[in-house]
Amino acid sequence: MSGSLAPLHRFVAAFSALLDTGPDETATLARGGALLRDLLAADDWLPDTHAMPDPERYRQYLLHRDLGGRFSVVSFVWGPGQSTPIHDHRVWGLVGVLRGAEIAESYVRDAAGLRRTEVTRLERGAIDAVSPTLGDLHKVSNGLADAPSVSIHVYGADIGAVRRFTYDASGDAKPFVSGYSPAPALSL
Numbered sequence: 001m002s003g004s005l006a007p008l009h010r011f012v013a014a015f016s017a018l019l020d021t022g023p024d025e026t027a028t029l030a031r032g033g034a035l036l037r038d039l040l041a042a043d044d045w046l047p048d049t050h051a052m053p054d055p056e057r058y059r060q061y062l063l064h065r066d067l068g069g070r071f072s073v074v075s076f077v078w079g080p081g082q083s084t085p086i087h088d089h090r091v092w093g094l095v096g097v098l099r100g101a102e103i104a105e106s107y108v109r110d111a112a113g114l115r116r117t118e119v120t121r122l123e124r125g126a127i128d129a130v131s132p133t134l135g136d137l138h139k140v141s142n143g144l145a146d147a148p149s150v151s152i153h154v155y156g157a158d159i160g161a162v163r164r165f166t167y168d169a170s171g172d173a174k175p176f177v178s179g180y181s182p183a184p185a186l187s188l
């Protein structure tokens with residue numbers, strides 16, 4: 001289901017222009033969320049190579065990496081029953097559902113370990129935000145039992161290179177760097 005990359009080109013240009021104005025995090029998430037909502041309005045721009053599920057685990061495909069390191073855009077592809085571990089981001093992020101649905105479970109750390117605070121079902125077109133100031137611990141799962149789901153994520157860094165952490169129920173952290181799933185580079 002791939003068409004022209006023009007919507008992604010426009011999104012990257014508009015997001016770059018937004019960051020050129022030097023907004024604070026709140027403005028970045030609000031105005032960036034509106035830009036992401038526009039990108040999600042069409043479903044045919046994402047190349048099939050960057051929307052392929054894997055039978056074993058979710059995929060994270062790089063769509064764009066800002067040359068200045070200010071942001072990255074990735075597609076996440078979830079097969080049926082797939083989910084992330086509980087993890088953090090260490091930077092601001094926007095998540096928008098392009099196809100299917102996702103379940104986002106938010107967590108906080110307390111004396112007993114990790115406590116789930118909210119479970120949200122994100123349907124096609126829904127936008128969610130994460131950041132160290134808003135809440136940065138979550139687990140994400142495919143909201144569909146019988147089909148893949150795809151979301152577009154925008155992060156305030158090259159997320160595939162950021163040293164982050166996964167967490168077990170007790171709150172013990174394990175470092176990781178996610179990298180990206182292999183796919184041909186997009187020509188932006």
